[in-house]
Amino acid sequence: MPQPVHDFYQAMADRVGRSLADRGAERQIVIQVGSATCEHAAGSQAVADELVRHIRASGRKDILLHRTGCTGRCSREPILGVRLPGRLPVKYERVNRDLVHRIFTEHIQGGTPVAQHVLDHEAGPLPERELLFCEGSRCHGSGPGLRERFAAMLAERGVSRESVRIGAASCFGACGLASDHPASGGPATYVLARPEKVLYRVSGEEDLAAILDGHLVGGQVVERLRAQEEPIALAFMERYGDVAFFNRQSRVALRNAGVVDPESLDEYVDMDGFKALADVLERRDPDWVIGELAKARLRGRGGGGYSTAAKWTMARKQADATRFIICNGDEGDPGAFMDRSMLESDPFNIVEGMIIGGFAIGAQKGFFYIRAEYPLAIRRIQQALDTCRGQGLLGRNIMGSGWDFDLEIRLGAGAFVCGEETALIRSIEGERGQPRVRPPYPTDRGLWGHPTVINNVETFANISAILRYSGDWYARLGTEKSGGTKVFALAGKVRHTGLVEVPLGTPLARVVNDIGGGVTGGRELKAIQTGGPAGGFIPASLQHMEVDFEPLQKAGSIMGSGGMIVLSEDDCMVDIAKFYIAFSQDESCGKCTPCREGTTRLLEILERITQGKGELADLDKLERLARLCQRTSLCGLGRAAPNPVLSSLKHFRGEFLAHIVDRHCPAKKCVALIHYEINPEKCVGCTICARNCPAACIAGARKEAHVIDQAACVKCGNCFDVCKFTAVDRV
Amino acid sequence: MTTCPHCPTDNWPELERGYRAMLPEDVLAFIDGNRDREHSESLLIATLHMVQDHFGHLGPGHLEAVAQLMQIPLAKVTGVATFYHYFRLQPRGRFLINVCLGTACYVKGAEKVAQKLMDELGIHFGETSKDGVFSLESTRCVGTCGLAPVVMIGEEVHGPLAPGQVPALLESYLARAAEEMAKV
CATH class of the missing domain: 3.40.50.11540 (NADH-ubiquinone oxidoreductase 51kDa subunit)
Known part of the structure; x- marks a missing residue:
C-alpha cells in the first residue's frame, strides 16, 4: 500500500538530516545570538554584526553564527551562547561589542571562558561537566535523594566539586514516558550528562556507581543505563540546563525558543517538527x-x-x-x-x-x-x-x-x-x-x-x-482539571523578568521566588497581579496557592493570558486599580452602556480617592457599580473590567480607607497625598536638590540645610531622587 | 483602466483617474488584485495599513480614494479608520515616539520618562514637535516588559530608560534627521 505522507515526511527528514550533518561537520564551533524584539532592543544586532566582523577577520571556517529566537530571559539580554566541541555550552549575559571582542579572543580563540560575564554565574571557576538530575514533583520524587547520594559518592571518591557540577532540574518532560521502558519498575529519575548529551535513567545506588566509574572516571557512556526516551525539553536543557532560571521551568510550548533558528524550516524539522x-x-x-x-x-x-x-x-x-x-x-x-x-x-x-x-x-x-x-x-x-x-x-x-x-x-x-x-x-x-x-x-x-x-x-x-x-x-504534567504547562510573562518588581513556563499547579511563590529570584531591592512582596486588566490581585498572604484556572478565580483573579506582575510594598493598590480601569475605559469600544459609562464613572471615583477627595460612601458606590458592570456588559471585556477594583477592595480595603479617612497613601505613591521635606540633620547643603528643582522652590545656602517651599512645590520628586545623603523624606 | 460595473456614472473614468492618482502604485495593485476575491471588502484594514505605511497617516483624500476604489461607503471607511488606535488621521513627525504605559513600565516609572519627553519636546501626547521631527504618543505594552520602562522610536525599542537619558536619546535622533535632510 502506498504511503505518500510517510514517504513525504521521510524524504524531508532525510534531506534535513544530511544538510545539518554537513553543516555540523564543517563548522563545529557554534556561536548563538538571540534575535527577537527584546533581544534587538537590547542590542543583539550590533553584537551579531561585531561577531561577523571577528569571524571574518580571523579567517576561520569552522565557526557557525547561529541565530535563534528568544529564550525569555529578558532582563539579561542580549545573550550570547558559545558551544565548543566536547565542552559545556557557555552563555554570556548583557553582551556588548567590547565583550564580543573579549569572548572571541579569550574563549573562542583561547579556549578559556570569560567567567565573570557568564549568565547568572556566581564567583568561582566554571565546571567542565555537569550532571543534571530531573526532580519534577510529578514523577514520584526519587530525584533529590539520588542526587544527594551521588554528591556524597563524588566527595568520597575525591572528585572535585569544581570539575563536576551536580544540578537539579525541575522537569525534562519525561514523565510517563518511562512506563514504556523495558527496564521499568521501581522509582527512577533521569540524569542528563553534559556536555556529552547523554540521558541516563537511574533507579538506585548501583546505577549511580556505574555512572561514576564508567562515565565520569572511565570516560565511557554507560550504554546499559542510557534512556530510550527522548524527553521534549532535552534540546533546551542541553543548552540551558545549568541556569536556575531555566532548569526550574518545564518547557513544552517554549521548547524550541532559543534553540532553533526561527527562520529555518530545517532546524524545526530536526526537532521533530x-x-x-x-x-x-x-x-x-x-x-x-x-x-x-x-x-x-x-x-x-x-x-x-x-x-x-x-x-x-x-x-x-x-x-x-x-x-x-x-x-x-x-x-x-x-x-x-x-x-x-x-x-x-x-x-x-x-x-x-x-x-x-x-x-x-x-x-x-x-x-x-x-x-x-x-x-x-x-x-x-x-x-x-x-x-x-x-x-x-x-x-x-x-x-x-x-x-x-x-x-x-x-x-x-x-x-x-x-x-x-x-x-x-x-x-x-x-x-x-x-x-x-x-x-x-x-x-x-x-x-x-x-x-x-x-x-x-x-x-x-x-x-x-x-x-x-x-x-x-x-495531562500528567498538570493538575486534575487542567493538563500541561502555562507560560507566564513575569515582570514588574521582580529580579529576573522574562518568560516562565511551569506545570499548572505550581505554587505562585515558586514562580516569583525560585525562578524570578524574588522582589527587587530587598522589598517586601505585596501582591501578584495576574490576568491583566481583566484580572485581579493575589495578596502576598496567598502566594502559596497553586496556579490553575479555578484557584485563581476563587481568589478574585483570573489566569488570563498569563501576565504576572509582581508588586512590592512601594506600589499603591488604589493607584494600580486606577491604572487598569483607565486602561479598560480607554479601550472600551463604546457599544454597550455598562462598559462605556461604567468604566468612566469607576475611573472618576478612583481618581477622586487618589487625589484625597474620596468619601466613605465612594467604597459602596465602587462596589455597586463594579458589580453592575460585571453583570450587564455585553462582552467579556466589559464583564471583566471591574475585576481589578473588586479584588483590590477585597484584599486591600485598608489602603482605600487610608486614602479616604487619613488622607494618606501608605505606599507614598499618590502625589496629592504626599509631600517632601528636607531633614536638616542629614542635609549637608550640597545644593544638588536646589539645582534640580524645576519649580525653584528649594532655598538654602551652600553648606547649610535646605528648605522646601511647600506652597510652590510641584511634588515631582527630583530632590528625593538626586539627594546622595537620603536627606529628603517623602511623607 | 477598469470600469466599475456597479457605478455606471458618466464621469466614473475621470473620477477613477483622480482617485488613482492619490494612492501609490503598490496600494493600487493590492486593491486591483483583490477586487475579484471572495470577501474582498475584508481587506479594508490591510489596505489602510498600506496607505498609512506610505504616507505616515490617513488623510481625508486617502480615505475617499480607498472608499471609491474599493467600492466601500466612505462612512464605513471613516468608521474603521477612526475606530482603531493604530490609524492616525493627522500627519506626524519624522520619528514617532511611543511611550509604553503598560503595567510593567508603569510600575517602573514610565510616567516620569513620559514627563521628561514632554518637557524636552514641549509637546503633549498626540502632538508633533514644531520642527516636525518628533510626534509623541503613548501605547499599551509593546511586549518588551523585561526592559521596562521602554520607549519605542520608529520600530526601535529603547529600555530600560531613566528620565536623565532622554535628552541624549532625542539628540541621536535629531542628528539622524539632520543627516537625512542633508542628503536630500
Missing part, C-alpha cells in the same frame, strides 16, 4: 486528534480556559462544511508578551498547530490575526507560511495527502477589544471591531457566518507536542 502533522495526515482520523486533546485536558490558553477538545468538537459537528480556524495573536494585555515570543521564536510550531487544527475541524482556510505592533512576529510568520507553501506543507495536497488547506495573516490595528473573539471576527471581516452577543458562538456561526474555531497562540503551540508525546503524558 511536522512529525505530528505527518502522523495526523497518515491516520486521517480527526476524532483521534480531538480525543488526544481531550485526554490531555488542554484548556484554552487565551484566558477563558475552555476545553480545546470541546471547542473543536462543536465546530466539527456543524452541518456547514465551510469552516475556518483562527489563531488569536492580538496579545493586548499590558504586561503579557508570551505570544509575541512564540510567534517570533518558533513560528513553524504555531503553523503546524494550526494546520492540525484545520484538519481536525475540517476547515479549508485559517487566519493568523496578529497585532500590528508586532512587526517582527508578522514577518516571521509570513516567512514561515511562504516556506511551508514552497515545501508542500501548506496549500494544495499537503504532504502528499491530497488534503488542501491554506493560511493567511490579517493584521490588527491597535484595538484591545479585538482580542475578544466576536470582535476579532468583525475585524477580520474588515469592520469596526465591536463584539456581539453570544450565543451563537463562533463555533456555530463565526467568520462570514460559518463555523469558526478561535484559539490563542499558546494553545496552538502545545498541539504538536501533545500529539507526539500523547494526551496522557500532557
